[in-house]
Amino acid sequence: xxxxxxxxxxxxxxxxxxxxxxxxxxLAERAGDGLQALAVGSDARGAAATxxxxxxxxxxxxxxxxxxxxxxxxxxxxxxARAVERLGPAIVxxxxxxxxxxxxxxxxxxxxxxxxxxxxxASPGDPFVVLRQRWGGTLLxxxxxxxxxxxxxxxxxxxxxxxxxxxxxEVRRFEIGVDPEAFGVRVVERTEPERGRVSLAEAKVxxxxxxxxxxxxxxxxxxxxxxxxxxxVGCSRVVTSAGWRPHSDQVGQxxxxxxxxxxxxxxxxxxTQHMVGCRGAKRLLVINKDPEAPIVSHADxxxxxxxxxxxxxxxxxxxxxxx
Amino acid sequence: MRVLVCVKRVPTTGGRITLTPDAQEIDTRFSGWTVSPHEExxxxxxxRLIEAHGGSSTVLTLGPPAAEEQLRDALAVGVDGAVLLExxxxxxxxxxxxxxxxxxxxxLEGTGGPFDVALFGNEAADTGGYQVGVRVAGALGRPCxxxxxxxxxRDGTLVVRREAPGGGVExxxxxxxxxxxxxxxxxxxxxxxxxxRIRARKKEVARIAPQRRGPRLRKRRLxxxxxxxxxxxxxxxxxxxxxxxxxxxxxxxxL
Ligand SMILES: Cc1cc2nc3c(=O)[nH]c(=O)nc-3n(C[C@H](O)[C@H](O)[C@H](O)COP(=O)(O)OP(=O)(O)OC[C@H]3O[C@@H](n4cnc5c(N)ncnc54)[C@H](O)[C@@H]3O)c2cc1C
Ligand SMILES: Nc1ncnc2c1ncn2[C@@H]1O[C@H](COP(=O)(O)O)[C@@H](O)[C@H]1O
Numbered sequence: 001x002x003x004x005x006x007x008x009x010x011x012x013x014x015x016x017x018x019x020x021x022x023x024x025x026x027l028a029e030r031a032g033d034g035l036q037a038l039a040v041g042s043d044a045r046g047a048a049a050t051x052x053x054x055x056x057x058x059x060x061x062x063x064x065x066x067x068x069x070x071x072x073x074x075x076x077x078x079x080x081a082r083a084v085e086r087l088g089p090a091i092v093x094x095x096x097x098x099x100x101x102x103x104x105x106x107x108x109x110x111x112x113x114x115x116x117x118x119x120x121x122a123s124p125g126d127p128f129v130v131l132r133q134r135w136g137g138t139l140l141x142x143x144x145x146x147x148x149x150x151x152x153x154x155x156x157x158x159x160x161x162x163x164x165x166x167x168x169x170e171v172r173r174f175e176i177g178v179d180p181e182a183f184g185v186r187v188v189e190r191t192e193p194e195r196g197r198v199s200l201a202e203a204k205v206x207x208x209x210x211x212x213x214x215x216x217x218x219x220x221x222x223x224x225x226x227x228x229x230x231x232x233v234g235c236s237r238v239v240t241s242a243g244w245r246p247h248s249d250q251v252g253q254x255x256x257x258x259x260x261x262x263x264x265x266x267x268x269x270x271x272t273q274h275m276v277g278c279r280g281a282k283r284l285l286v287i288n289k290d291p292e293a294p295i296v297s298h299a300d301x302x303x304x305x306x307x308x309x310x311x312x313x314x315x316x317x318x319x320x321x322x323x
Numbered sequence: 324m325r326v327l328v329c330v331k332r333v334p335t336t337g338g339r340i341t342l343t344p345d346a347q348e349i350d351t352r353f354s355g356w357t358v359s360p361h362e363e364x365x366x367x368x369x370x371r372l373i374e375a376h377g378g379s380s381t382v383l384t385l386g387p388p389a390a391e392e393q394l395r396d397a398l399a400v401g402v403d404g405a406v407l408l409e410x411x412x413x414x415x416x417x418x419x420x421x422x423x424x425x426x427x428x429x430x431l432e433g434t435g436g437p438f439d440v441a442l443f444g445n446e447a448a449d450t451g452g453y454q455v456g457v458r459v460a461g462a463l464g465r466p467c468x469x470x471x472x473x474x475x476x477r478d479g480t481l482v483v484r485r486e487a488p489g490g491g492v493e494x495x496x497x498x499x500x501x502x503x504x505x506x507x508x509x510x511x512x513x514x515x516x517x518x519x520r521i522r523a524r525k526k527e528v529a530r531i532a533p534q535r536r537g538p539r540l541r542k543r544r545l546x547x548x549x550x551x552x553x554x555x556x557x558x559x560x561x562x563x564x565x566x567x568x569x570x571x572x573x574x575x576x577x578l
Contacts, residue, residue, distance in 0.1 A: 294338025
């Protein structure tokens with residue numbers, strides 16, 4: 001059996017859990033195996049319909065008492081570890097979210113099993129071979145994973161979540177007592193995201209600036225353009241390290257992953273760690289004074305020139321076009 | 324207060340990655356070496372904790388002798404002591420890395436007292452295992468919070484802020500001693516000063532030969548994902564290209 005760890009918001013499973021389910025279905029077909037899910041908290045029961053529609057016939061829910069009291073990483077890891085022991089899956093899949101990685105790591109630590117993070121593919125068998133991401137996805141690694149149970153997290157967007165025909169998953173209560181100490185680390189407070197601002201991760205247009213912008217004031221014209229287009233400003237790590245922009249604007253391996261319809265990259269060279277952050281962009285327009293910059297080989301369009309001259313002209317032209 | 328921070332030496336890859344002919348490594352003939360930005364921030368956080376609360380900080384790495392360079396970088400920005408778990412440079416998997424670090428921590432604590440806070444990166448820059456910090460916490464029986472974007476120590480408790488799923492911020496509290504894994508953005512690391520660099524050069528690096536248990540996640544080969552190498556259309560040079568850009572904005576439907 002293949003067991004998928006499902007995270008949920010109290011209403012339904014999250015997108016990355018459904019991607020893990022799709023990844024699981026692919027493996028299950030290949031290995032001729034069944035697929036089941038595990039979730040924590042009685043409000044996870046609401047996920048049964050969606051999980052069923054995504055090809056998971058059985059949902060185990062660990063619930064009651066402290067387990068209903070919100071996210072607690074080690075306790076959730078302990079639930080997963082017990083599920084591995086009692087349900088006997090051959091493979092466990094976690095979503096490639098912060099929580100998915102964290103819970104799987106706790107379970108792996110408790111079971112003293114190896115774990116492979118951010119897998120994009122797997123070939124069950126002996127040896128069990130995974131294809132996983134390194135360097136945030138710039139590089140792939142083919143690796144052998146040992147252990148009587150294989151623990152994998154599924155790289156975000158490696159597989160698309162796709163509903164299949166399936167009726168609501170059967171919910172089975174997973175009876176478990178968790179050591180109270182495992183609830184010692186728990187979310188005690190939560191603040192909602194700022195409303196009204198276009199978030200970098202979801203913006204349809206991102207205007208990004210790098211070292212070539214030259215300083216914090218240089219970003220004013222990028223902000224102007226982003227605002228005209230209803231988009232957001234992004235930047236490279238050189239910019240955040242210099243303190244020109246907050247880290248929340250950084251695009252890349254250790255920043256935000258963006259997926260706009262258009263990314264306008266100005267004065268950015270195109271280091272691999274930056275490029276993994278904007279792989280989701282449908283189109284790339286580069287403004288750079290160096291026509292040989294590495295980013296040009298990823299671009300759809302290039303304007304060769306000084307961004308300090310090009311951008312004001314673009315802002316003016318956009319204003320004219322708007323009338 | 325005693326603070327430990329763990330870093331991993333990785334190549335500085337630029338605009339392109341080239342693999343060695345046997346596809347086992349990144350070709351590093353022309354690259355420098357660094358640590359993950361997450362770990363740079365963990366180092367900065369260690370220095371700030373000691374500045375605020377007194378005590379001492381220690382940086383630790385498991386790696387080849389050359390990883391001394393990354394230890395000295397941390398000493399140069401104000402970390403007090405350094406420990407090298409010296410290997411032959413072959414790749415250790417996260418599980419054996421964590422076991423060796425936990426073992427070393429036990430030894431260091433036996434002589435110097437417990438580390439109130441042990442800081443890690445959320446994930447290593449190269450292998451991205453997402454687990455060493457959690458495993459070390461497990462081995463030492465300590466609480467762990469991953470992905471910290473804010474950290475404050477108050478009366479024996481660590482208050483940790485991090486990104487919540489779906490945006491926003493969540494706050495977790497843990498009693499010390501604790502393990503915290505850090506993400507870039509928690510602070511803005513300082514640059515080393517010249518006197519800092521000179522002081523770092525004179526410091527002693529403690530060396531330990533770690534016990535190896537053998538990897539259970541074993542690299543077979545590296546691959547470069549496909550889909551690179553587009554041919555870009557040149558819209559023009561300088562401000563004269565503005566009208567062509569407007570056409571592009573129209574064609575993709577953002578204007
Ligand atoms: C583990 C790791 C993780 C990293 N994570 C990230 C990350 O998340 N995000 C990230 O961005 N980086 C990241 N980096 C850093 C990355 O390697 C690069 O250092 C960084 O992206 C370079 O930023 P840049 O392109 O702005 O600067 P540079 O590489 O210096 O490029 C500047 C560009 O601007 C052009 N230019 C200069 N002046 C002008 C002008 N007036 N008009 C037009 N063009 C001009 C130049 O031709 C050049 O192409 C990471 C590095 C490591 C090791
Ligand atoms: N070889 C190493 N030496 C010291 N610390 C390490 C090493 N490998 C990983 N770490 C630490 O553990 C964190 C997470 O690593 P990983 O779980 O492999 O992604 C890193 O950011 C480092 O802080």
